[in-house]
Amino acid sequence: MYNMTGFVDLCVKELVLCGVHEGETVAVLSQGDERMEYADAFLAAARKLGANAFQVRLPDVSGSLLGDSGAWVVGETPLGRNRPAIEALKLADIVIDLMFLLFSKEQIEIQESGTRMLLCVEPVDNLARLFPTADQRRRVEASEELLGKAKSLRFTNKAGTDVVYQLGTYPVMTEYGFVDEPGRWDHWPAGFLFTGGADDGVDGKVVVDRGDIIVTPFKIFVEDPMEITIEHGQIVDIRGGFTAELMRDYIAAFDDPKAYGIAHIGWGCNEKARWSGLANDRRSVGMESRCFYGNTLFSTGPNQELGGTNDTGCHIDIPMRNCSLFLDDEPILIDGEFQIEDLKAPRPQFAPPSLVR
Numbered sequence: 001m002y003n004m005t006g007f008v009d010l011c012v013k014e015l016v017l018c019g020v021h022e023g024e025t026v027a028v029l030s031q032g033d034e035r036m037e038y039a040d041a042f043l044a045a046a047r048k049l050g051a052n053a054f055q056v057r058l059p060d061v062s063g064s065l066l067g068d069s070g071a072w073v074v075g076e077t078p079l080g081r082n083r084p085a086i087e088a089l090k091l092a093d094i095v096i097d098l099m100f101l102l103f104s105k106e107q108i109e110i111q112e113s114g115t116r117m118l119l120c121v122e123p124v125d126n127l128a129r130l131f132p133t134a135d136q137r138r139r140v141e142a143s144e145e146l147l148g149k150a151k152s153l154r155f156t157n158k159a160g161t162d163v164v165y166q167l168g169t170y171p172v173m174t175e176y177g178f179v180d181e182p183g184r185w186d187h188w189p190a191g192f193l194f195t196g197g198a199d200d201g202v203d204g205k206v207v208v209d210r211g212d213i214i215v216t217p218f219k220i221f222v223e224d225p226m227e228i229t230i231e232h233g234q235i236v237d238i239r240g241g242f243t244a245e246l247m248r249d250y251i252a253a254f255d256d257p258k259a260y261g262i263a264h265i266g267w268g269c270n271e272k273a274r275w276s277g278l279a280n281d282r283r284s285v286g287m288e289s290r291c292f293y294g295n296t297l298f299s300t301g302p303n304q305e306l307g308g309t310n311d312t313g314c315h316i317d318i319p320m321r322n323c324s325l326f327l328d329d330e331p332i333l334i335d336g337e338f339q340i341e342d343l344k345a346p347r348p349q350f351a352p353p354s355l356v357r
Contacts (some may be wrong), residue, residue: 004037007124010131011045014188017132018094018118019180022050027092029085031078032061035098038120042096054092056085058099075103075302075313090115094179097121100285103302103315107185116179119187122284130189130272130288132177135345139269140176142342143193143332148172150327153197153265154204155296157323158335159225163204165197165265170306173264175291185305191273191291194266194299196306200232202262206298208243208318213278215286216317217250221278235260235300251300251314259314263303267325267333268295271345275321289319293347294336296323 020026026046028039039055046053060078077099079085086106089095090113097119101107111117120127147153153165175190208214208226224241235251238244251259270291277288290297301315302308325333338344 004041007037007041008044008048010124010128011041012048013131014118014120014127014178015042015045015049015051015094017178017180018116020046020049020051020094024051024093025091026051026053026094026096027089028053028055028096028098029058029079029089029101030055030098031058034061035121038098039096042120051093054088056088058082058085075105075304075311077101077104077106079106080104086110094118102185103304103311105304108304111183111185114182116182117185118179119185122189122287123281126281126284126288127188130177130191130270130291132189132191136191136270137176137178139343139345140174140191140193142340143267143269144172144174146327146332146340147193147195147266152329153195153325153327154329155265155298155323155325155333157207157209157320159207159209160227161205161207161209161320161323163202163206163230166201167195167197169198169201170196170303170308173306187287189270189273189287189291191270192266192268192295192297194264194297196264196303196308197233197262199261199308199310202230202233205229208298208320209322211275212318212320213275213286213289214243214247214316214318215278215289216315218246219278219282219286230262233262235262247316251316254312254314256312256314258310258312259301261301261303261310261312263299263301263310263315264297264306265299266297268292268297268319269343269345271347290317292319292321293345294333294338295319295321296325296333296336 174193177190206228226240226244229237268291273288273292322336
């Protein structure tokens, strides 16, 4: 675990990656007493780089933004009721978001002003262990080029998944862990990318298998397979055992037809992230699960971050392992392993205990 001095130094490294320099303005956004040590570290790091820095600390607190209390509802934040705070943040060159503004109208407005935004809510030891690298960015952007040119995406698994997305309606979004371009949003840590199928252009069956992860909102490993049938971009049936019952009840609670929409699709590129990470660390929003190397990230619900109109508060992220993914019938992943040399990264290999001397 990092001490405060070490955390400040880590934030300096991150701000350097984000292009922060002397004379820029860094704003830190927080709510109540949450992550005050993060705010202090980023403010100190900004000063070390010669930047101007200030904090916007909202008095209203919503635990549901991170799923810590109540239903996980995305897109609704205390910032939306505070116009002066929004205007102040738009004056900054970069905003450090310690709240979780993702999917909110106010985040989009701030980005459109040219302000870049970095979300940072993960535990400090995860920030250090999964710290972004230039090669990770290269592989994410190489993936972006492939996905951006494709007209269709199909993914399958041995449990019975076979679903096709018609692409081209929405842009590709990349997350490699830092923001160095005007208006860019990213998350520290990260290491994945995604796009969306046409609103009525996703059809097939997704079988969420044993060992796949429902990271938003449940933070659980699936133990019994769940079959999701999709027609014209909408979930029309969810079958299976307990996991399917849980999913059906959760979505129904929003009483919102848009909650059944299919959102983004993409894959993870972070070779330092572990599939098993959630098993002993359920803190924060589970970025390690979203970005582990070779996962297929299947998502339902809102798509405003891609420019869509689905603004439901019901967002579900399911990183799936051992999938095969094809762009225009060309294989990108086969059973969770990259087939394109530019996307491959060396990963730690562990010997069985019997072979350790």
